[in-house]
Amino acid sequence: MKAKAQAKKVILYIAMLAICVITVGPFLYTLFISLKPATQGIYDGLLPTRPTFANFSDAFYKTDFVRYLLNTAIVTGIAVPFNLLFSSMAGYALARINFKGRSIVLTLIISTMTVPFQLYMAPLFQIAGELGLRNSYVGLAVLQISTAFGIYFMRQAFLTVPKELEESAYLDGANRFQVWWKVAMPLVKPTLISLAIYTFTFTWGDYLWPLLNTTESSMYTLSIALAQMSQNFDGGNLKLISAASILTTIPSLLIFIWLQKYFISGQTDGAVKG
Amino acid sequence: MKKKFSFTLVTALLLVGLMACSGEDEGNATSEAGSSGELSGKVTMWTASLSGEPFDSYFADLEAAFEETHPDVDVVIEDIPQNEIEQKVLTSLTGDDVPDVVNLAPRYMINIAAQGGLLELDDLVSEEVQNSYLEGPFKAGYFEENLYALPWYLTTTVSWYNNEHFEQAGITETPKSTQEIYDTAKAITDVTGNPSYFQIINQGDTVIEKMISIANGDPIVEEGKTVLAENEEIVEFFTLTQKMYEEGIMPQENAEGSFSTAQELFMANNLSLLESGVTFLGPLESGAPDVYEASKAGQPLNDLDAPVNVAVMNFSVPSKTDNPDAAVALAEFVTNAENQLEFAKVAGTVLPSTNESLEDEYFTNPGDSPKALGMLEAATSLERSKVLIPPVENSSELYEIVKMAFVKNIQGDMTPEEALQEISEKWDASFEKAGLTPTF
Numbered sequence: 001m002k003a004k005a006q007a008k009k010v011i012l013y014i015a016m017l018a019i020c021v022i023t024v025g026p027f028l029y030t031l032f033i034s035l036k037p038a039t040q041g042i043y044d045g046l047l048p049t050r051p052t053f054a055n056f057s058d059a060f061y062k063t064d065f066v067r068y069l070l071n072t073a074i075v076t077g078i079a080v081p082f083n084l085l086f087s088s089m090a091g092y093a094l095a096r097i098n099f100k101g102r103s104i105v106l107t108l109i110i111s112t113m114t115v116p117f118q119l120y121m122a123p124l125f126q127i128a129g130e131l132g133l134r135n136s137y138v139g140l141a142v143l144q145i146s147t148a149f150g151i152y153f154m155r156q157a158f159l160t161v162p163k164e165l166e167e168s169a170y171l172d173g174a175n176r177f178q179v180w181w182k183v184a185m186p187l188v189k190p191t192l193i194s195l196a197i198y199t200f201t202f203t204w205g206d207y208l209w210p211l212l213n214t215t216e217s218s219m220y221t222l223s224i225a226l227a228q229m230s231q232n233f234d235g236g237n238l239k240l241i242s243a244a245s246i247l248t249t250i251p252s253l254l255i256f257i258w259l260q261k262y263f264i265s266g267q268t269d270g271a272v273k274g
Numbered sequence: 275m276k277k278k279f280s281f282t283l284v285t286a287l288l289l290v291g292l293m294a295c296s297g298e299d300e301g302n303a304t305s306e307a308g309s310s311g312e313l314s315g316k317v318t319m320w321t322a323s324l325s326g327e328p329f330d331s332y333f334a335d336l337e338a339a340f341e342e343t344h345p346d347v348d349v350v351i352e353d354i355p356q357n358e359i360e361q362k363v364l365t366s367l368t369g370d371d372v373p374d375v376v377n378l379a380p381r382y383m384i385n386i387a388a389q390g391g392l393l394e395l396d397d398l399v400s401e402e403v404q405n406s407y408l409e410g411p412f413k414a415g416y417f418e419e420n421l422y423a424l425p426w427y428l429t430t431t432v433s434w435y436n437n438e439h440f441e442q443a444g445i446t447e448t449p450k451s452t453q454e455i456y457d458t459a460k461a462i463t464d465v466t467g468n469p470s471y472f473q474i475i476n477q478g479d480t481v482i483e484k485m486i487s488i489a490n491g492d493p494i495v496e497e498g499k500t501v502l503a504e505n506e507e508i509v510e511f512f513t514l515t516q517k518m519y520e521e522g523i524m525p526q527e528n529a530e531g532s533f534s535t536a537q538e539l540f541m542a543n544n545l546s547l548l549e550s551g552v553t554f555l556g557p558l559e560s561g562a563p564d565v566y567e568a569s570k571a572g573q574p575l576n577d578l579d580a581p582v583n584v585a586v587m588n589f590s591v592p593s594k595t596d597n598p599d600a601a602v603a604l605a606e607f608v609t610n611a612e613n614q615l616e617f618a619k620v621a622g623t624v625l626p627s628t629n630e631s632l633e634d635e636y637f638t639n640p641g642d643s644p645k646a647l648g649m650l651e652a653a654t655s656l657e658r659s660k661v662l663i664p665p666v667e668n669s670s671e672l673y674e675i676v677k678m679a680f681v682k683n684i685q686g687d688m689t690p691e692e693a694l695q696e697i698s699e700k701w702d703a704s705f706e707k708a709g710l711t712p713t714f
Contacts, residue, residue: 044564232325
């Protein structure tokens with residue numbers, strides 16, 4: 001019996017290891033390429049013979065990496081708090097306020113998720129221009145603020161908050177705004193953190209909209225810089241591209257590691273009630 | 275607490291409003307040509323995937339030189355990733371933030387011109403300027419008998435081979451026919467134990483160009499009727515590529531057939547011979563220094579008088595430009611002989627499209643690095659090069675048909691005759707549907 005349990009465990013570990021290699025493998029492979037010295041070819045063995053950070057410093061100093069990093073950080077810094085704020089306000093209204101046409105509004109919001117970006121990017125480009133949002137940080141972040149996904153995600157989370165808690169707050173004299181802010185919001189914290197991570201990841205890696213909405217390269221974000229490097233007219237330097245990719249991924253990785261505990265519980269929270 | 279939160283919220287929203295306003299009207303400060311006839315105003319030029327050094331310095335100097343000649347003109351040069359430049363130009367045409375000069379590949383130019391997005395340049399560019407360009411690349415700027423682009427830099431097809439593999443197999447010359455490709459590649463594979471030859475497919479366009487080169491002057495389409503199945507050399511090409519794939523002389527990855535796959539295999543020492551542009555060596559210098567040193571260039575693997583494809587990058591002027599005079603003047607300036615020569619030297623792997631710049635010693639005696647040798651071969655093959663596939667509306671469909679048939683052929687799912695028959699039937703149907711009767 002014990003041997004059977006052990007065998008099961010071994011199989012489980014092998015499976016986990018295999019999944020780990022599949023998911024982490026490409027990242028490690030990119031890391032190894034980025035650490036290879038100038039004299040070593042990228043296909044000359046898996047590991048760097050004499051690891052060097054020269055490619056990282058080249059990516060950092062020989063390109064406008066710092067400017068693009070700053071642009072991306074500012075855009076993400078605007079998108080994340082505002083998406084959390086507006087999505088949670090809209091989500092709460094859709095979960096708790098009984099207004100006429102609520103289900104229609106919800107259906108409309110969800111249905112926008114099925115429309116491909118390519119279909120509405122031209123009118124969006126025009127509107128952004130007319131509103132003076134071209135080449136501005138808000139213009140780059142605007143697409144990630146109050147997203148349909150965020151509203152739906154937050155609505156699902158608010159549905160899990162016991163109504164009794166909110167009712168007792170009303171009895172104590174709280175208004176709707178206070179109930180939302182002081183009672184409901186703290187209870188959906190894991191979902192908020194999950195949404196923050198999603199918004200961070202989408203905004204950090206967003207490519208097409210920042211490219212369309214900028215006519216000045218000084219406003220480019222990291223994803224555009226990476227595309228410029230990899231689409232270089234003669235193929236580019238793959239070690240440099242790998243180093244820049246790693247540098248671009250590090251912030252997302254650190255934030256995910258920091259908040260992963262909440263992220264996992266937040267994901268399951270959203271799925272409890274329909 | 276409530277007040278504090280409300281204050282924070284209002285402040286944050288105000289901040290967003292202010293930041294949004296800060297970008298307003300930037301980039302719209304374009305004006306027309308001056309009343310005295312002298313050029314003036316802002317002119318924005320978009321290049322495609324030419325960012326970073328040495329290009330940044332080159333374009334900064336170019337910008338300064340143009341502004342010195344035209345002191346009232348403000349030139350802005352921005353770089354856009356090449357894969358998205360067509361989409362970005364088309365989107366910009368729906369609004370007012372339109373560039374004045376754009377660096378486009380012919381396939382993008384045709385699509386944008388077909389939608390009325392580009393300015394006709396026939397009457398805006400003098401005959402003298404038009405005559406300064408090489409005839410073939412200049413013709414690539416035409417669509418439906420109107421000129422929409424001026425040619426800039428070029429790449430022509432050359433052959434690349436790993437000289438170490440050649441030496442191991444005792445081969446001293448590059449092949450000049452499909453049969454010679456087979457014999458050479460087989461000898462190398464027998465020695466190295468690896469696949470040695472790769473036929474780049476890309477979207478199918480590279481195979482079409484190869485077939486036109488093989489046909490060597492005989493058309494593969496006559497007035498909308500496909501005649502390639504009757505060409506014995508093309509049948510031989512399909513037969514031997516199928517044989518090479520079956521015998522492992524061509525790698526399994528050839529069924530995917532992209533340029534980048536060929537580059538990866540060549541860099542990993544798993545390939546010995548192929549045809550491509552001079553830019554093929556780009557990532558090898560840093561990514562595989564040993565293979566780079568062993569790389570050598572030769573003429574394309576066909577008859578020495580067969581036509582060779584030339585890939586053109588050109589400049590167009592969007593129809594919604596606010597400053598057409600300055601835009602055309604800038605496009606002419608960037609593509610003049612002096613600036614093209616300088617650009618070719620800076621880029622190191624491209625050719626200029628002006629007659630005068632090609633006479634420079636740089637192209638007759640470029641040095642002995644693998645890249646320089648490639649450029650020497652490219653400059654040699656430029657004499658017989660032209661845009662082999664004419665700009666036709668159904669080109670994407672033609673590419674796809676050839677790609678599917680060629681892949682099925684090398685994988686042995688079809689006989690060479692069946693594959694060529696399929697191409698002929700589907701191409702004929704496509705030309706009939708589109709109402710086209712081209713000959714090429």
